[in-house]
Amino acid sequence: MSITVERIWWRPLDREEKIWVTIALIWCLGTFFMMPVWHVIAKQNTPNESYKVSVDDFEKIVIAFNEKYKVREESGVPVVHPPAGSDIYLAGTGIWQWSSILELEAGKEYRLHISSIKGGGDVAWQHGFSIVSAKFNANFMIVPGYDYVLKVTPTEAGEYGLICNEFCGIGHHLMAGKIIVKG
Amino acid sequence: MDEQKALSWQALYDNMWGIFALGIIVPTLIYTVWGLIEIATLPQMDVSKAMEALKPAVSQQAVPAAEAASAMAPEAATQAPAH
Numbered sequence: 001m002s003i004t005v006e007r008i009w010w011r012p013l014d015r016e017e018k019i020w021v022t023i024a025l026i027w028c029l030g031t032f033f034m035m036p037v038w039h040v041i042a043k044q045n046t047p048n049e050s051y052k053v054s055v056d057d058f059e060k061i062v063i064a065f066n067e068k069y070k071v072r073e074e075s076g077v078p079v080v081h082p083p084a085g086s087d088i089y090l091a092g093t094g095i096w097q098w099s100s101i102l103e104l105e106a107g108k109e110y111r112l113h114i115s116s117i118k119g120g121g122d123v124a125w126q127h128g129f130s131i132v133s134a135k136f137n138a139n140f141m142i143v144p145g146y147d148y149v150l151k152v153t154p155t156e157a158g159e160y161g162l163i164c165n166e167f168c169g170i171g172h173h174l175m176a177g178k179i180i181v182k183g
Numbered sequence: 184m185d186e187q188k189a190l191s192w193q194a195l196y197d198n199m200w201g202i203f204a205l206g207i208i209v210p211t212l213i214y215t216v217w218g219l220i221e222i223a224t225l226p227q228m229d230v231s232k233a234m235e236a237l238k239p240a241v242s243q244q245a246v247p248a249a250e251a252a253s254a255m256a257p258e259a260a261t262q263a264p265a266h
Contacts, residue, residue, distance in 0.1 A: 051228035061230065064237035087236065147228045 046140075049149040055124040058091060058147060059117040062099045065089040070100075077101055079180070084108035092129070092142050092164060094121020096171025103180040109153040116144040128166030131179065133158075139165060157183030 013021065039045050065088070069080040081103040082088045088110050091099040099119060104110060116124040124144035131138040135156070140148060142164075154160075164175035195201045 050225060052225050053228035053230065057228070057230045061233050061237065064234060068237050068239060087233065089233075146225070 047148075047150055051147040051149070052145065053115065053147045055115075055117055055144050058089075058113075058115045059119065061113075062089050062091045062117055066100050071103065074101055077177070079103055082110070085110065087111045087113060089113045090129075091115050091117040091119065092125065092127030092168070092175065093117055093119025094123050094125060095119055096121075096125075096164075096168065096174045098162060098175065098177035101178055101180060103182065104152075104154050106154050106157050106181050106183050109151060112150045112152045113147050114140065114142050114150065115147050116142050125168040126166055127164045127168050127175065130163050130165040132161040132163055136160070141166060154179075154181040157181050 065082070066078045066080055069082045070078045071081045072079050077097065077100065079101045080088075084105045085108055088102060088104075089099070090102060090112060091114065093099060094117070097119065099117065102112075114129050116127055118124050126144060127142040129138070129140045129142050138150075140150065142148070158181055160179045160181065162177040162179055164172060168175070189197065195205075
């Protein structure tokens with residue numbers, strides 16, 4: 001005696017199954033199209049402005065930026081206070097430091113360029129740019145050879161912790177910096 | 184037994200190698216290839232423009248002083264630099 005099982009799974013769907021498949025499909029399409037819609041209407045989105053730039057060129061820019069706008073030092077790290085609304089530059093370095101402590105003004109928009117430089121080390125590592133705050137957080141990748149432009153408008157005065165969230169080598173845990181926002 | 188011919192897309196879903204090929208081709212095209220095109224077409228940063236904007240500011244007093252010096256010794260201002 002042999003048992004045969006009728007293969008019926010490819011028959012046309014019946015009415016109830018069609019209804020549920022249709023509902024699920026509409027739901028999927030709705031969530032899918034919310035991605036571009038949210039990109040347009042939401043206030044916080046991942047920016048898509050980036051450029052190719054050599055590690056050495058970005059290092060020159062960072063050095064010039066720090067020299068021009070440095071106002072003081074904290075633990076040997078330059079604190080830079082650039083003009084409101086300007087292009088500002090920050091880099092993770094090859095010796096696991098941030099290139100500066102940025103001092104910004106609340107309510108002003110800046111174009112923050114982030115990238116990776118050697119900064120006295122041998123290699124420009126891949127880093128992460130992560131702002132740590134109870135009210136706000138941001139999380140972006142820093143890739144050597146690329147300039148990633150973030151439009152930043154700090155809204156509240158205070159000091160915001162800045163850490164690297166991409167394991168970048170033996171000194172990864174040392175990459176604790178900050179951004180100061182003046183009211 | 185009621186044997187019906189499967190619809191073509193249903194036949195594909197019942198084909199292990201067809202599903203495997205789809206699983207490779209679709210993400211390769213819409214993720215990897217698209218990403219490579221994005222990277223390849225990224226514009227170059229305008230380094231000279233950035234450096235120009237970051238030039239040290241010339242102080243307000245330095246310009247009149249230089250002008251005054253050249254006014255006092257116009258021949259020095261037009262002299263060719265020695266090599």
